[in-house]
Amino acid sequence: MPAPAIEVSELRKAYGDVEAVRGLSFSVARGEVFGLLGPNGAGKTTTVEILEGHRRRSSGEVRVLGHDPAARERAFQQQVGIVLQSAGFYPRLTVREAVTHAGKSYPRPLATAETIELVGLTDRAEDRSDRLSGGQQRRLDLALALVGDPELIFLDEPTTGFDPAARRTAWGVVGALRDLDKTVVLTTHYLDEAQALADRVAIVKDGRLVAEGAPSELGRSGSGYRVAYESTSGRVEHQTDDPTDLLHRLTGDALARGERLEGLEVARPTLEEVYLELTEAPRREAGRSPAAQARRDAEQPHQDAGPEAPRR
Amino acid sequence: MTTAALAWEQFRLERKLFWRNPSAAFFSFVLPLAMLLLVASVFASEPDELDVLIPGIAGMSVMATTFNALAMNVCIRREQGILKRVRGTPMPPIAYFAGSIGNAVANALVQVALVVVIGHLLFDVSWPRDWIALVVFAAAGVVCFGALGVALAHAIPNADSAPAYVNAIFLPVIFISGVFYSTESLPPVLDAVARVLPLEHVIDGLSGAIVTGAGVGDNLGELGTVALWGAAGLVLAVRGFRWE
Numbered sequence: 001m002p003a004p005a006i007e008v009s010e011l012r013k014a015y016g017d018v019e020a021v022r023g024l025s026f027s028v029a030r031g032e033v034f035g036l037l038g039p040n041g042a043g044k045t046t047t048v049e050i051l052e053g054h055r056r057r058s059s060g061e062v063r064v065l066g067h068d069p070a071a072r073e074r075a076f077q078q079q080v081g082i083v084l085q086s087a088g089f090y091p092r093l094t095v096r097e098a099v100t101h102a103g104k105s106y107p108r109p110l111a112t113a114e115t116i117e118l119v120g121l122t123d124r125a126e127d128r129s130d131r132l133s134g135g136q137q138r139r140l141d142l143a144l145a146l147v148g149d150p151e152l153i154f155l156d157e158p159t160t161g162f163d164p165a166a167r168r169t170a171w172g173v174v175g176a177l178r179d180l181d182k183t184v185v186l187t188t189h190y191l192d193e194a195q196a197l198a199d200r201v202a203i204v205k206d207g208r209l210v211a212e213g214a215p216s217e218l219g220r221s222g223s224g225y226r227v228a229y230e231s232t233s234g235r236v237e238h239q240t241d242d243p244t245d246l247l248h249r250l251t252g253d254a255l256a257r258g259e260r261l262e263g264l265e266v267a268r269p270t271l272e273e274v275y276l277e278l279t280e281a282p283r284r285e286a287g288r289s290p291a292a293q294a295r296r297d298a299e300q301p302h303q304d305a306g307p308e309a310p311r312r
Numbered sequence: 313m314t315t316a317a318l319a320w321e322q323f324r325l326e327r328k329l330f331w332r333n334p335s336a337a338f339f340s341f342v343l344p345l346a347m348l349l350l351v352a353s354v355f356a357s358e359p360d361e362l363d364v365l366i367p368g369i370a371g372m373s374v375m376a377t378t379f380n381a382l383a384m385n386v387c388i389r390r391e392q393g394i395l396k397r398v399r400g401t402p403m404p405p406i407a408y409f410a411g412s413i414g415n416a417v418a419n420a421l422v423q424v425a426l427v428v429v430i431g432h433l434l435f436d437v438s439w440p441r442d443w444i445a446l447v448v449f450a451a452a453g454v455v456c457f458g459a460l461g462v463a464l465a466h467a468i469p470n471a472d473s474a475p476a477y478v479n480a481i482f483l484p485v486i487f488i489s490g491v492f493y494s495t496e497s498l499p500p501v502l503d504a505v506a507r508v509l510p511l512e513h514v515i516d517g518l519s520g521a522i523v524t525g526a527g528v529g530d531n532l533g534e535l536g537t538v539a540l541w542g543a544a545g546l547v548l549a550v551r552g553f554r555w556e
Contacts, residue, residue, distance in 0.1 A: 052400055054555075074402045082400040088393025090325070092332040104313055104321050105403040144397070 003066065005030045005152055005183040006051060011060035013046050013207075020046045022207035023060070028185060028200075030151075033178050035198030035215075036187040039279055043207040044187040045085060048156050051185065052082050065152055078106055081145030081153040085160070089140065091130035095121050098129055099143050106148030119143045119173060135166035142173060153177060155186040159193060171196055191272040201271070203278055210278045215271045230262040315407045322403070322411020323418075330415060336381075341419065344373045348427060351492060352435050359436070361493075363523045366431040368491035370522070371515035373423035374453040375486070378416045380478045382461035385412065387474040390465070396556045413458050420454045428522065441525035448528050449517030452538045456510050459545030466552035485511050510541040 006028040013021040021043045028034040036044045049055040050062060053069035053076065062069060067076035089098060099116055103109030110118075116125050119139040124132060129140055138158065145153055155174070159167045174197050177184050188194055194201045195215045203211040203218075211218055224241035227250070240246045243266050254261050313321070330337055348369045355361035389395050398408050424446075431437035440446045468477045488502045489495070489511035495503055506512045513534035520526030528535065 054396065054400065074404065077400065077402040080400075082397075084393065084396060084400070086393050088389070088395070088397045090329055090394065091392075092329050093325075097328075101321065101325055102401065105318055105401050105407075148402070 002030055004028060005032070005065060006034075006185065007061070007063045008047075008051070009061045011047065011050065011062060012058045013043075013050060013055065014058045020207055021050075021057075024204070024207070024209055026202050026209060026212060028183060030183055031178075031181045033174065033184040033186070033197055033199045035194040035201040036185065036204060037189070037191070037194045037201050037275065038187075038204035039189060042204045042279075044204055045156055047204070048154055048185065048187055052080065052154055053077070078148060079151045081148060081150035083138075083141050083145045083153070083155045083158060085156045089129040089137070092128060094126050094128050095132070095140055095143070096125045098140065099147050102144045103147040108149055109147050110149050112147070115143050115147045118146060118176065120169060135162055135169075138162070138166075138170070139173075142170075146177075150182070152183045152185070155184065157187055157189070159188070159190065167193070191270070191275055195271045203275060205279045211274070218271055218274050226267045227265070228267075229264045235263070315404050318403055318407035319410035319414070322408055323414045324411075326412050326415035327418070330419070341377075341423065344369060344376055344423060345426060345430070348430060349434075352431070356435060362431070362435050362437055363519070364490065364494050365492065366427060366435070366437050367515050367519035367522050368489075370424045370427040370450075370518050371453065371489070371511055372486050372491045373427060374420045374450060374514060375457045375482065375511055377419040377423055378413075378454050379457035379461040379464070380482055381416050381419065382413065382458055383464040383468065383478050384471075384474045385416075386462055386465035387468050388471045390554060390556060391471040393556070399555045409462075413462075416458055416461075417454050421450060424450050424518075431522075437522070440522045442521045442527045445517060445521035445527045445531070448535070449514055449521060449531075449538075452517070452535060452542065453510070453514035456514070456538045456542035456545060459542055459549045460510075463545050463548035463552065466548070466554060485509055488512075490515050510538045513537045 004027040006026075008027065009025045011021055011024040012019065024043070024047060036047065038044050046055065050057050051064050051069055053072050056070050065076065065079050067073055069076060093101070095116060096112055100112045103112065103115070109115075113122075113125075116122055119142050121132075121136060121139050121143065124136060129137065132140060142155075142158070145155075158174075159170045162170060171193070174184060174186070184197075186193075186197065198215060200212070200214055201218065202209055224239055225243040226237060226239055227243055227246055228235060228237045229250070230236075238246060247266070250261060348365070351369075352362060352365055355365060386395075399405070428440060428446075432439055464477065464481070465474075468474050485506075486492075488498060488506040489509065490506070491511075495506055495512060498506065516534045517528075517531045517538070520531050
């Protein structure tokens with residue numbers, strides 16, 4: 001097995017007294033689409049900017065494609081494409097000029113027209129970048145990151161502010177990158193995005209890793225299955241690790257009574273439920289904010305009420 | 313591509329961008345020439361005044377095209393995120409800056425040439441008497457003011473306030489450094505301040521080259537002062553640099 005594209009161990013970054021990243025360790029295999037997921041302020045962007053070479057770490061080990069990104073070697077930067085959270089273009093260059101210029105500093109750039117095609121900007125190729133819509137500018141941004149034909153692409157919140165159609169298009173581009181066997185690291189706070197795109201996600205909170213795995217596995221590792229149906233007295237929900245047995249009993253009872261289980265649902269927890277559980281639970285336990293604590297207690301009066309309570 | 317080839321690419325890109333921004337091109341190119349024509353027309357019958365004005369405007373042009381232009385350029389590009397993007401690519405920073413500073417230098421040299429040619433053709437000022445001194449002082453001024461302009465950009469918080477910062481320095485400096493009138497008529501305090509600053513020394517060197525025929529050897533003190541400012545500017549430009 002080839003060496004991983006990215007290896008991070010015990011990464012820490014402090015800004016003054018504030019520790020933004022507090023001992024992160026993870027690795028990303030070559031050809032993998034890896035999602036860094038977490039709420040705002042979790043340390044995602046700081047982490048990615050350290051991997052890109054834009055920031056220096058306070059401590060820990062980082063290898064990206066065999067290089068220390070902090071050394072800012074040209075050989076490293078030739079293999080990496082970066083899409084930052086906010087784009088910067090020369091406003092008076094056309095799409096074609098911008099892509100051609102960006103390609104010049106790479107040893108084996110893709111053809112300009114091919115790159116523009118890849119991001120779907122062919123019909124805007126002769127327009128100046130300051131005439132593009134926000135979504136089109138993000139695509140130009142992506143084109144500038146791809147023109148050098150990099151091994152590894154960083155996408156920092158690639159679809160923030162997109163309308164649903166533009167998001168689908170951007171997802172298609174990430175899919176195309178996967179097909180080209182590129183390694184992709186993307187940060188996002190959209191769970192559906194991580195679920196749709198990432199082979200593996202790491203959930204980060206307060207600068208720490210709280211979970212890591214394939215989106216589907218993370219779902220499975222949560223609170224088992226949820227079984228719900230409508231009864232005459234309202235909606236009934238059960239949590240169970242073994243839905244087979246529960247369903248057998250429920251449907252048997254219903255048939256015996258000659259009833260139907262209206263609105264029957266069997267669902268595994270979505271990544272979203274796991275995510276919310278992981279990113280909110282520790283704060284509740286820590287009781288850092290009395291007001292939030294009180295509000296959560298009010299929402300969940302029976303949180304310690306025995307075996308029916310949601311497991312953690 | 314080699315670093316030199318990339319610097320050349322960046323230089324060509326900067327030329328293209330410069331001419332695509334007509335208002336910026338106007339301010340850094342046309343305005344000094346318009347001032348030359350206006351003020352020189354007033355003094356057209358007074359050769360002594362023209363002998364002050366032509367090297368003065370040449371020196372002012374060197375400062376405007378490098379110091380002013382680069383301070384603004386760095387602020388704007390920093391704010392637009394262009395510097396950060398460049399930093400994340402294999403484009404060596406030295407190639408980027410060689411290209412972008414080269415653009416400012418090209419503007420400065422074209423301006424000095426235009427001032428000299430207009431001075432000769434329209435206002436009967438002689439051709440420069442010492443071409444070497446002209447080139448040396450124009451080059452020294454360009455390096456010095458270019459470095460100081462980049463250094464100043466570090467102190468400017470955002471692009472909106474850049475013109476205010478730049479003009480707060482540029483306007484007083486050109487008024488006390490003998491651009492429009494001889495520094496002999498300045499109050500002693502202002503004269504002392506002007507002597508510490510580099511522009512007056514650049515203008516003295518250019519004046520020697522264009523008007524009196526004083527060569528580099530005659531103006532070593534002036535050259536030394538400009539070089540000191542340039543060295544300080546380079547150190548500050550590199551050390552304080554912010555990419556975002």
